[in-house]
Amino acid sequence: EKMYTTLLSRLGKTVKITKVFKPFEEMVDKVGMTNIFMYNIAIATFSKVNQMKKARELFDEMIEKGLKPDAITYRTMVHTLCNSGHVEDAYKLLEKMDICNQDLSMWSHVLKGLCQANKVNEAFKIFNLMIGKGYPPDVVSYSILLDGLCKSRYLEQAFMLLDEMYRRGCTPDVVSYNTLLVGYCKMGDLKQARSLLEAMPLRGCDPDIISYNALLRGLCKAWEWDKAWDLLELMRQKGCKPNAVSYSILLNGLGKAGKHLEASRLFKQMTGEGCNPNVVTYTILLDCLCKTGHVEEARELFKQMVKEGFTPDLFTYNAFLHGLLKVQKMEEAMNLLNEMVKKGYNPDSITIKVILDGLCKTGKVNEAYGLFEKMVEQKYVPDMHDYTIIIQSLLAIGKQDSALWLLDTAVQKGWKPD
């Protein structure tokens, strides 16, 4: 039994790296799952590769067998339920389990899950409930709520919550401040961001690279290029050397502003500054080249990144596909699509929208609809945007009745037209 547990653990670790879980699954089926360790390992492993269903089955199975889940089992379950959009279930589980197996971090997972589902109000309800149960919040749980408020654009409330943290003796740390900084910058409120940044050292929190990157993003969004360059200089002076994220923020800003020459120059420059490119920076530049009508250069960049040993990911493929389809290079796009599938990247909802849109814009509405039906058959669940792409192009070629029919189908499936 000990041997099997060790074996399972070893195999589990490789699964987490390679994401290939078939052999592990067979192993789980073959060996008898006899102790709690084996279940804990198996549950954790399956949840790491997004096999929630498997994880839950095992959890139920162990209870049926009369094995009592321990704190670790519960923690793993709560964690993965929250991260896979099943916060409700996580909450139910927490309500059911023994007090001795609960702790603040589990409740924090629930808070985060709710915030990610855009349910900040719910999060606050749980927050109060959790306090009532004897789990006073700490700086982490507060920061989760701060982030939730910021992402829902409730910046004033976030600021007030920061104040509440002081009053309750939960001194905000650099993460709390950064959370708010990001919020201000995304909203374009650079004034507030700057004053918060200046206030930080006075409150015993020196800004770190994330603080500066947040501000950098705000400056790029406002097209304040000179100030952005000044900030880079300031960062170097303060010993916060710009990192790959800093450069990708700048690259993306330049790209979105259509400044592809400057973006290309910065891309070359960053290596000289001791910062190596990565998949993200490559993808940003590639996208920028595509969007500014330089597909040939984009293709060269794609080749270059592969040659330099970087593996294109779904973002890269989607961006490039979009670029190719925009200039009607249908055949090359389909080759790329095949290549990406062969490499193990399954088209996601964005890939599908890119292709639908590409087909429609080249007048191949029928093909688009055919693909759409095929995807639905393969249990892809289209959203309203997928419908919109096709409906719009049906209207464009004067097929109002088909468009209306499709719209009706979407509505019947519970979608709300926008």
Next chain:
RNA sequence: ACAUUGGUCAGUGG
């Protein structure tokens, strides 16, 4: 023997 480990920054579609 072994397992879980809570918060903040960058990229793709409509």
